[in-house]
Amino acid sequence: MMKKYLLLILFVIPSLSAMSAPLSYQLTAELVAENTWVLQGKLEDFSKRNGGNIVNTGFIVTGEGVIVIDTGPSLRYGKAMRALIESKTSQPIRMVFNTHHHPDHFLGNQAFDDIPIYSLPQTQKYIKLHGDAFAENMYRLVGDWMRSTESLPPTKALESSDITLGKHKLKLLSFTGHSGSDLVIYDETTGVLFASDMVFYQRALTTPHTPGIDIWRGEIKRLKQISYKLLVPGHGPIVSDQKPLKQMDEYLAWLDLTLQTSAEQGLSMTEVIQIPIAEKFSDIALTRREFARTVAHLYPHYEEAAF
Amino acid sequence: MKKSIAALTLSAALSNFTHASSADPLESPLWDYMRDQFIGNDKYVFDERIKVDVPEFAEDPTQVPITVNAEALSGQIERIVTWADLNPIQHIFTYFPHEQIVPRVSLRIKVQQGTAVRAAVLTKSGVWHIGGSYLDAAGGGCTTPSAAAANPYWESHLGEMKTKFFPRQSGGRYKLKIIHPMDTGLVDSIPEFYIESVIVKTSSGDNLASMQLYPPVSENPVITFDVRNPDQKHTIWMRDNGGNEFEQAL
Ligand SMILES: [Zn+2]
Numbered sequence: 001m002m003k004k005y006l007l008l009i010l011f012v013i014p015s016l017s018a019m020s021a022p023l024s025y026q027l028t029a030e031l032v033a034e035n036t037w038v039l040q041g042k043l044e045d046f047s048k049r050n051g052g053n054i055v056n057t058g059f060i061v062t063g064e065g066v067i068v069i070d071t072g073p074s075l076r077y078g079k080a081m082r083a084l085i086e087s088k089t090s091q092p093i094r095m096v097f098n099t100h101h102h103p104d105h106f107l108g109n110q111a112f113d114d115i116p117i118y119s120l121p122q123t124q125k126y127i128k129l130h131g132d133a134f135a136e137n138m139y140r141l142v143g144d145w146m147r148s149t150e151s152l153p154p155t156k157a158l159e160s161s162d163i164t165l166g167k168h169k170l171k172l173l174s175f176t177g178h179s180g181s182d183l184v185i186y187d188e189t190t191g192v193l194f195a196s197d198m199v200f201y202q203r204a205l206t207t208p209h210t211p212g213i214d215i216w217r218g219e220i221k222r223l224k225q226i227s228y229k230l231l232v233p234g235h236g237p238i239v240s241d242q243k244p245l246k247q248m249d250e251y252l253a254w255l256d257l258t259l260q261t262s263a264e265q266g267l268s269m270t271e272v273i274q275i276p277i278a279e280k281f282s283d284i285a286l287t288r289r290e291f292a293r294t295v296a297h298l299y300p301h302y303e304e305a306a307f
Numbered sequence: 308m309k310k311s312i313a314a315l316t317l318s319a320a321l322s323n324f325t326h327a328s329s330a331d332p333l334e335s336p337l338w339d340y341m342r343d344q345f346i347g348n349d350k351y352v353f354d355e356r357i358k359v360d361v362p363e364f365a366e367d368p369t370q371v372p373i374t375v376n377a378e379a380l381s382g383q384i385e386r387i388v389t390w391a392d393l394n395p396i397q398h399i400f401t402y403f404p405h406e407q408i409v410p411r412v413s414l415r416i417k418v419q420q421g422t423a424v425r426a427a428v429l430t431k432s433g434v435w436h437i438g439g440s441y442l443d444a445a446g447g448g449c450t451t452p453s454a455a456a457a458n459p460y461w462e463s464h465l466g467e468m469k470t471k472f473f474p475r476q477s478g479g480r481y482k483l484k485i486i487h488p489m490d491t492g493l494v495d496s497i498p499e500f501y502i503e504s505v506i507v508k509t510s511s512g513d514n515l516a517s518m519q520l521y522p523p524v525s526e527n528p529v530i531t532f533d534v535r536n537p538d539q540k541h542t543i544w545m546r547d548n549g550g551n552e553f554e555q556a557l
Binding site: 137140265266268269270271273274289292293295296297300303304306307 | 360361362363364366372413445469470471480484529531
């Protein structure tokens with residue numbers, strides 16, 4: 001008992017000095033295609049160590065201004081992202097997109113409050129409704145990284161399904177599978193597909209607002225029909241092949257089957273949470289934790305159907 | 308920061324005064340108080356065989372699944388008392404399992420913050436066997452109005468039950484769901500309103516199991532329990548604190 005507390009104290013003291021240093025995301029941008037930059041987040045869960053930087057964001061330098069895709073988890077991230085953009089180009093930022101209403105994708109909006117911020121109409125509604133609660137939850141999860149962050153909802157609801165700026169022609173595709181309102185951006189000029197959280201790769205997908213696994217799987221089929229050159233998932237590494245879509249489909253199918261079989265056997269939620277993850281997903285990060293969360297989100301529906 | 312170091316030193320000092328054999332494995336600050344409330348001065352042991360399964364983290368603090376499993380003491384059980392140390396209402400349920408029912412039950416609960424969840428099993432020899440798990444949670448489960456409070460659906464469906472039998476390798480399992488708001492009385496102007504009694508009867512009218520529920524049980528309770536003799540016919544009977552009675556053949 002005593003030993004444990006002493007260890008705790010030893011653990012606490014060195015971190016005092018670390019805490020006095022200002023928090024910094026050390027963001028870097030990678031040029032993944034012509035004029036196209038991506039800021040890659042860590043394959044982790046929100047923590048006080050990573051400050052919520054678990055997300056991929058990006059920007060396109062079109063020749064007639066910059067398009068920003070998602071603004072990260074905090075004002076601090078948004079500011080750092082904007083400084084990084086301004087270090088790469090002197091072109092002005094012309095528009096910002098929020099792909100969906102999850103906190104790691106829009107809580108950097110304040111750093112772009114002088115620029116039109118676009119989202120799907122439903123995403124704008126969700127952020128107006130739940131943005132403050134998301135921000136509050138993020139303070140709890142990552143702490144001081146969030147300082148001065150407030151929810152700033154998108155200022156403009158998207159009305160068209162394509163947009164051209166400079167040399168870049170973008171298709172704005174509307175989906176629902178991950179969050180109920182998911183914007184996927186396909187740059188026809190470069191062939192880069194910004195898949196948002198419709199696609200997780202090598203990092204377990206999250207389900208708090210999915211309208212259903214079947215809907216999500218159906219929309220993954222639609223994404224497969226796009227002949228992209230490069231896919232930027234919402235979370236995970238950037239690739240040029242179809243592996244992420246295959247992994248999404250297989251993992252969603254496994255989830256669906258596991259939950260359905262469990263419900264038919266009458267398993268209780270605590271029993272389902274303990275089911276081993278299929279071996280073929282062993283190299284995906286955070287499957288254990290996300291599976292437990294998915295059971296909490298979705299199993300009651302499967303149980304209901306099995307009565 | 309100073310404050311938390313002081314707190315650590317204080318609890319380290321306090322822990323020296325606690326007798327080793329009775330030290331709470333979950334190190335809950337409220338253990339002594341809870342023990343006093345629920346088992347008084349009775350003899351007790353911490354017993355790893357009493358399982359309380361909870362998720363690592365309460366994703367939805369209004370619907371946290373728990374399974375209490377006292378099979379290790381089958382045949383010797385007088386009752387099982389389950390509570391959450393740091394809930395505003397701690398008591399979750401008291402269960403009186405008959406020998407013909409497996410002393411294992413799953414349901415969902417509301418939690419207000421991270422807390423130890425306990426099951427104290429009183430044996431016929433008069434000793435409490437205590438198991439438990441720590442559940443991490445962001446909080447708010449008990450002071451969030453039930454979804455029913457905002458939606459009059461339940462008023463016309465109160466007490467509607469769905470039940471299903473699942474054959475098991477040995478014996479069988481029942482799962483049931485009943486529409487009920489299970490209001491805690493902790494939310495402004497919404498009075499306490501919950502199912503307080505659940506009884507499983509055999510066709511001959513004997514009580515196979517009887518449970519007293521308390522408001523931390525989640526809205527629209529889903530309860531899972533296992534019987535040893537799947538060929539027997541069973542009936543379930545419930546009553547809420549408003550005097551409404553609900554009964555259905557299983
Ligand atoms: Zn998301």
